[in-house]
Amino acid sequence: MTRLNDFETIRQWDNANFVHPWEGMGEIGNNRRTFTEAASGIHITTETGKRLIDGPAGMWCVQVGYGNTEIADAMAEQARDMAYFSPFSNTNSAPARLAHEVARRTPGDLNRVFFTTGGSTAVDTAVRFVQFRNNVLGKPEKKVIISRQKAYHGSTYLAASVSGKERDKGWLDQAQELAYFLPNVNSHIRPDGMSIADFLDEKIADLENAIHDIGANKVAAFIAEPLLASGGVIVPPEGYHKRCLEVCRKHDVLYISDEVVTGWGRLGHWFASEEVFDIVPDIITTAKGLTSGYVPMGACIISDALIDSISGDNSQGATFSNGFTYSGHPVSAAAALKNIEIFERDGILDHVRSVAPLFQERLDALRDHPIVSDTRGMGLVGCVECSIDGSVKNGLEQDRAIGARIDHHCQDMGLLLRPLINMCVFSPPLIISEDQINQMFDIMEKGIALAAAEIQAG
Known part of the structure; x- marks a missing residue:
């Protein structure tokens, strides 16, 4: 893993030389992306040493988890x-x-x-x-x-x-x-x-x-x-x-x-x-x-x-x-x-079918939160759609703001999500356990609640 004191220089290289997918031209060269430098199982480790549950499994893809020798x-x-x-x-x-x-x-x-x-x-x-x-x-x-x-x-x-x-x-x-x-x-x-x-x-x-x-x-x-x-x-x-x-x-x-x-x-x-x-x-x-x-x-x-x-x-x-x-x-x-x-x-396929009901149950329960307008998913993939008032008719900037707030709070508490405007999308590694599913949704609930409190406070 790269030494911590090297990362500001590497961040400059990242901004100056690495054109990322879906690069916003207004922000190019000025991003402060999280470096993910190590990983094991369902967790990734950032440049600061922080350990996060990888909610999206990379990009919907790290099925058997990280670090498989x-x-x-x-x-x-x-x-x-x-x-x-x-x-x-x-x-x-x-x-x-x-x-x-x-x-x-x-x-x-x-x-x-x-x-x-x-x-x-x-x-x-x-x-x-x-x-x-x-x-x-x-x-x-x-x-x-x-x-x-x-x-x-x-x-x-x-x-x-x-x-x-x-x-x-x-x-x-x-x-x-x-x-x-x-x-x-x-x-x-x-x-x-x-x-x-x-x-x-x-x-x-x-x-x-x-x-x-x-x-x-x-x-x-x-x-x-x-x-x-x-x-x-x-x-x-x-x-x-x-x-x-x-x-x-x-x-x-x-x-x-x-x-x-x-x-x-x-x-x-x-x-x-x-x-x-x-x-x-x-x-x-x-x-x-x-x-x-x-x-x-x-x-x-x-x-x-x-x-x-x-x-x-x-x-x-x-x-x-x-x-x-x-x-x-x-x-x-x-x-x-x-x-x-x-x-x-x-028995990965059997495991997915075994833990998916809990995953979907915890996902559905998020509907009870007033800023959640919809939840949907199947198997081990889900989406929580949020809005300031729980409706589906807010403006784009309002939707971006609520998604960014939830993402920030979840990452701060140890969960990486994939924010899509006002939608929190996740598809964890298929090896995730029931305890880890509960941990993931516990963090998500807290992240949504904190974002809602900030909105209410203005």
Whole structure:
């Protein structure tokens, strides 16, 4: 760990040289970010030596916790044996084994695994494959991707183009002709007096009407996160995904399930599409928990049926000219293989299903606080949405202020959260115990109460 007296110099380097994701141009060069310099289990340690529960598990990804020497050793051994191979001209046993292990755990006939560098490139690959397939099939007009407001699918050009978080779109270009966005599926903001059942019917009608308006001959795919993670852990009404899949099948529209967050145990299963939401999509995208965040890796998993439709005698001589220098990187594959081994040996999925009820019970109990306007979540992921008066109609600056207050107090008491304006989002490492869940929510309750007291005091 870097010595404490070095950090002011390093902070200057961080501000002068390290451009961070989602960098605010108004503050660039003047930030005082927390340095996280060591970690073990569910805890991280800052530059001051303060130990914090890592509420977001890094970025939804450190499933088996920090400091796992088995994964580190597997990576080191693979690096010593074969640090890199060219996936364009050769192959390697580590990614070949991993592809087989991934295919064993996916639903239906999703058996073709294209490895990427992360979630954004997995989604980018999925969209490119859909476009490519329709070109081979002689359907060059069938290219529109239907997505949803508040959806987040990545930050490469195509992935960002099908993402629906409106505040991320103000200053960057997107392929606007490619994407069509359905209205928000958050039932918390449905009109007064509307039932959940009627809201669900309306959301399904949104999809079908969009296909009719655009033309089924132009709509290539519908892309959806099982739950909208970065959009605020929005859980669609029960039955939404299954009914959306039925609409897609009816109109020859492919279904892409973006499981970058929900895959690898977050909801207590390898993948959530079939086990939780009762659907078998055409394509699954995944990343994050695949390696428990120890090293970058993602995957676009494609059904046999899609591959068969454009391969062999159906190929037209086409080549899917999509790939990355680091596709199937052997060190990443070794980390993922060891990660899967740990999941199975230590019963991680069973553990998540065992502790999730307590997690969700403590989450729901926060609704009783007057500044909490909503709580929502599934498995080991949750969101607490707050506002000054408990409503959903406050201004952006007021929302930012309340979120910042809660985040500050929680971090001061030993809990790191991921503040998204007025939403406190958390998805702790899957190894978290019931005692640690209670500790996390105890801190959160106090943080909310302190923020509320400050607001009341003016």
